[in-house]
Amino acid sequence: MRAYALRRLAYLLPLWLGLTVFSFVLGKMAPGDLARDVLRRQLGSVEPTAEQLSAVRHELGVDRSPFIQYVSWLGRAVRGDLGTSFFSGRSVTDSMRDALPVTVKLSTMAFAMTLVLGVPFGILTALHRGRAIDRGLRILSLAGASMPSYWKGYLLIIVFAVNLGWLPSSGADSFSSYLLPSVTLALGSASVLLRLTRASVLEVLTEDHILAARARGLRRSRIVTRHTLRAALNPVVTAAGLLIGSLLGGAVITESVFSMPGIGKLVVDAANNRDSPVIQGCVVYLGTIVLLVNLGIDLLYVSLDPRIRLVESKEGALGVAAV
Amino acid sequence: MDDAIRATGRRNRVRSAVLVVLFLLASSCADGGNGGNAKPATAPDTRLLRVGAPVDTFTVDPPNRATVTTFGAHGSVLETLLIAGPDLSLRPLLATGWQFVPPATWRFELRQGVTFHNGAPFNAEAVVATLNGRLVGGSVRANLTPTSAKATGPFTVEVTTNPPNSRMIYQFAHPNTGIVAPGTNPGIGTSPENTPTGTGPYRFASYTPKSELRVRRNDGYWGTKPAYEEVLFRFMPDGTSRVLALKAGDVDAIYDVPREQVANLEKEGSFEIVKSKTGAVQFLTLNMKGNPPYDLLRDADIRKAIAQGVNSDAIVRSVWPGGAEVSRTVLPPALLGNAASMIKGYAFNPAAARAQLDQAGWSVGSDGVRTKGGRRLSLTMQVYLPDEQRPLPELVKDQLAQIGIAVDIKVPADTSTFFDLAAKGEGDIFSDAASTGVEHPLGPGTFFPTGSSRGFLSPGAEYDKLYVDAFSATNEEEFRRIAGQLMHILVDEAVLLVPIAGVFRIYGLSDKLEGFEPYTFIYSQRWHTVAPKG
Numbered sequence: 139m140r141a142y143a144l145r146r147l148a149y150l151l152p153l154w155l156g157l158t159v160f161s162f163v164l165g166k167m168a169p170g171d172l173a174r175d176v177l178r179r180q181l182g183s184v185e186p187t188a189e190q191l192s193a194v195r196h197e198l199g200v201d202r203s204p205f206i207q208y209v210s211w212l213g214r215a216v217r218g219d220l221g222t223s224f225f226s227g228r229s230v231t232d233s234m235r236d237a238l239p240v241t242v243k244l245s246t247m248a249f250a251m252t253l254v255l256g257v258p259f260g261i262l263t264a265l266h267r268g269r270a271i272d273r274g275l276r277i278l279s280l281a282g283a284s285m286p287s288y289w290k291g292y293l294l295i296i297v298f299a300v301n302l303g304w305l306p307s308s309g310a311d312s313f314s315s316y317l318l319p320s321v322t323l324a325l326g327s328a329s330v331l332l333r334l335t336r337a338s339v340l341e342v343l344t345e346d347h348i349l350a351a352r353a354r355g356l357r358r359s360r361i362v363t364r365h366t367l368r369a370a371l372n373p374v375v376t377a378a379g380l381l382i383g384s385l386l387g388g389a390v391i392t393e394s395v396f397s398m399p400g401i402g403k404l405v406v407d408a409a410n411n412r413d414s415p416v417i418q419g420c421v422v423y424l425g426t427i428v429l430l431v432n433l434g435i436d437l438l439y440v441s442l443d444p445r446i447r448l449v450e451s452k453e454g455a456l457g458v459a460a461v
Numbered sequence: 462m463d464d465a466i467r468a469t470g471r472r473n474r475v476r477s478a479v480l481v482v483l484f485l486l487a488s489s490c491a492d493g494g495n496g497g498n499a500k501p502a503t504a505p506d507t508r509l510l511r512v513g514a515p516v517d518t519f520t521v522d523p524p525n526r527a528t529v530t531t532f533g534a535h536g537s538v539l540e541t542l543l544i545a546g547p548d549l550s551l552r553p554l555l556a557t558g559w560q561f562v563p564p565a566t567w568r569f570e571l572r573q574g575v576t577f578h579n580g581a582p583f584n585a586e587a588v589v590a591t592l593n594g595r596l597v598g599g600s601v602r603a604n605l606t607p608t609s610a611k612a613t614g615p616f617t618v619e620v621t622t623n624p625p626n627s628r629m630i631y632q633f634a635h636p637n638t639g640i641v642a643p644g645t646n647p648g649i650g651t652s653p654e655n656t657p658t659g660t661g662p663y664r665f666a667s668y669t670p671k672s673e674l675r676v677r678r679n680d681g682y683w684g685t686k687p688a689y690e691e692v693l694f695r696f697m698p699d700g701t702s703r704v705l706a707l708k709a710g711d712v713d714a715i716y717d718v719p720r721e722q723v724a725n726l727e728k729e730g731s732f733e734i735v736k737s738k739t740g741a742v743q744f745l746t747l748n749m750k751g752n753p754p755y756d757l758l759r760d761a762d763i764r765k766a767i768a769q770g771v772n773s774d775a776i777v778r779s780v781w782p783g784g785a786e787v788s789r790t791v792l793p794p795a796l797l798g799n800a801a802s803m804i805k806g807y808a809f810n811p812a813a814a815r816a817q818l819d820q821a822g823w824s825v826g827s828d829g830v831r832t833k834g835g836r837r838l839s840l841t842m843q844v845y846l847p848d849e850q851r852p853l854p855e856l857v858k859d860q861l862a863q864i865g866i867a868v869d870i871k872v873p874a875d876t877s878t879f880f881d882l883a884a885k886g887e888g889d890i891f892s893d894a895a896s897t898g899v900e901h902p903l904g905p906g907t908f909f910p911t912g913s914s915r916g917f918l919s920p921g922a923e924y925d926k927l928y929v930d931a932f933s934a935t936n937e938e939e940f941r942r943i944a945g946q947l948m949h950i951l952v953d954e955a956v957l958l959v960p961i962a963g964v965f966r967i968y969g970l971s972d973k974l975e976g977f978e979p980y981t982f983i984y985s986q987r988w989h990t991v992a993p994k995g
Binding site: 226 | 710
């Protein structure tokens with residue numbers, strides 16, 4: 139297990155480097171002239187001269203070869219310097235540092251709500267398959283998954299902030315201001331997790347070892363907790379892991395509706411302003427999150443499900459496989 | 462038996478819970494949208510005025526030199542020499558008088574008895590330090606150099622530029638030209654040196670990027686003392702969110718009420734809708750010098766037909782009901798004064814448009830689109846601000862279809878792409894918009910002189926000369942006359958521009974406030990005159 143974990147960590151480095159190359163190349167492929175964009179903000183509709191364009195390109199460092207630009211950026215990035223925003227003039231690291239706490243808090247709360255709502259209710263619907271509670275919760279989950287985020291957000295604001303006055307309508311300056319946006323995010327993801335959990339539990343409940351457990355006279359609660367859940371949780375863990383990645387990447391619409399200055403909003407503003415240092419920094423950040431989360435999921439698989447063992451292939455690579 | 466009883470009991474409990482939840486939802490949603498149960502705005506806290514602002518526009522202009530846009534706009538921390546009032550007339554602010562001294566010098570008399578927030582005296586030297594320092598090469602482009610300004614007395618400054626700049630007094634009304642205390646630079650306030658330090662009715666307190674700006678009353682202010690001790694500007698880019706925050710009582714006033722929410726907010730009864738004069742102009746730019754395949758509008762007959770085929774009145778009523786007026790120019794009429802009568806525009810007359818095209822040899826095909834010499838009269842329209850202009854492009858497309866012109870609407874990925882396409886002339890029609898801040902009355906973005914990014918559209922050398930002459934105008938009347946002439950050429954003679962609507966800036970306020978004056982330019986809006994009623 140330790141060797142597997144170390145080997146996976148070692149794979150992270152080339153993957154991460156590949157990610158940085160990918161984001162850098164994508165940035166270079168974007169249409170438009172960055173120097174012209176910068177000068178447009180200074181000069182408005184006055185056409186810049188060739189000298190002005192050349193000077194700005196030199197100032198931005200884009201007159202060097204792409205390889206040199208990449209290496210230079212990489213060297214700074216590993217030291218924590220992701221460059222300077224063309225638009226705000228602030229360091230990308232500072233901009234992300236300001237935005238990250240908002241996103242982390244929002245993601246954490248939304249994720250917790252998703253687990254609390256999605257998994258238990260998913261199990262409940264599976265255990266009461268075909269009954270009213272199953273039908274009702276599945277209809278609600280369909281609604282939750284179908285409604286667009288902005289609509290859910292506005293509805294929650296109208297009910298809980300405008301009409302009832304219980305919670306603030308916007309901002310990120312208090313615990314209560316995170317409740318409505320967290321619920322907005324959780325409603326969609328919990329709906330998906332509920333259905334996934336239900337399907338997974340139902341599948342496990344049809345397996346022979348469950349029948350055997352029933353035949354042995356075990357109590358229902360024991361069958362569910364000891365013999366069903368661990369086997370049913372693999373796909374749920376995968377989905378939850380992917381969810382963490384997407385949440386930490388920022389929820390643009392929710393952040394806009396609730397005026398929360400998180401990572402999602404930062405990325406969208408940067409894209410609209412063609413602020414490539416910020417875009418690149420955010421892409422690397424998001425990619426790193428996904429890589430780490432995937433690693434965590436893989437390691438969690440092994441500890442959760444004893445049926446999955448580490449196996450050695452003929453080439454000596456260490457991998458996982460169902461036994 | 463017991464199991465059946467227990468099952469029945471569970472079912473009853475579930476049913477009750479569902480009914481309670483439905484009841485709560487129904488009661489809380491009742492009157493949610495139509496004028497009844499919105500929480501009335503609480504009595505404004507006299508210590509704190511909360512304003513929902515649309516965007517945090519803090520930026521660097523040029524890199525490593527902060528602008529004052531955020532701080533000047535949201536709280537009047539920095540003040541300018543002049544200010545454009547709600548009626549777009551220039552008013553004294555830190556300058557009490559100004560005079561043009563031919564051939565190229567502006568003389569400003571400065572207000573006395575003013576101090577900066579850090580206690581430093583406001584005087585000619587401080588103004589010279591700003592004009593010759595941070596404003597050189599800045600976005601305002603007043604042709605300033607490090608030696609343009611000089612103090613000719615303790616409260617007199619002369620500014621000389623080469624070439625002459627008759628627009629200077631307008632440009633010095635832009636918040637980006639705010640006067641700062643010597644030795645300071647309006648950054649984000651993490652140190653005394655980068656704390657915005659001006660002379661305004663409010664002083665900088667704190668700033669969280671993209672989140673909020675807080676300013677505190679300047680008790681030593683030279684003018685009307687603000688009623689509120691503090692003003693908190695919360696940056697809320699989403700228009701509906703701003704409206705909901707106002708209804709929830711989380712803010713006391715908001716900028717830019719979305720046009721579709723105005724009627725709803727008015728019906729609430731606890732809020733006031735205040736409209737400025739024209740804050741932005743929506744217009745079409747016709748590419749009269751395009752290269753194939755965008756060369757159809759080189760034909761003046763087609764351009765005139767378009768001008769006659771667009772029903773601006775119908776567009777204004779449909780897109781901005783109560784929020785705009787038909788415009789014949791892309792400059793605010795208040796800025797042109799009497800010269801506004803020089804611009805006639807083209808009245809909506811589809812019959813005349815069809816006749817124009819018929820005479821030019823464009824015959825209607827079986828699909829309703831005109832053709833000539835085997836070529837269809839099909840134009841490409843690039844759209845600048847799709848969200849704000851919707852559904853203007855679709856309406857224009859429909860109206861032009863009535864006279865046999867097909868329009869293909871394209872929405873570029875972002876505004877930078879739009880301007881790139883416009884600069885290259887990759888399109889026939891550009892659905893444009895321009896802010897009407899008085900500080901750029903001859904902005905090259907709407908006059909297209911040779912040398913601007915769309916200078917290829919210039920009507921010619923005479924037009925360019927007239928544009929240059931405008932900068933040498935020695936008085937406002939002469940300036941207005943030349944500006945009127947330029948606009949007449951663009952709209953009436955060359956038919957390069959088809960103005961459609963002058964859009965008002967719409968503010969939403971709690972009905973517990975008074976003293977608010979709406980400015981057309983978001984960055985000029987002042988809040989220190991606002992006070993609680995009674």
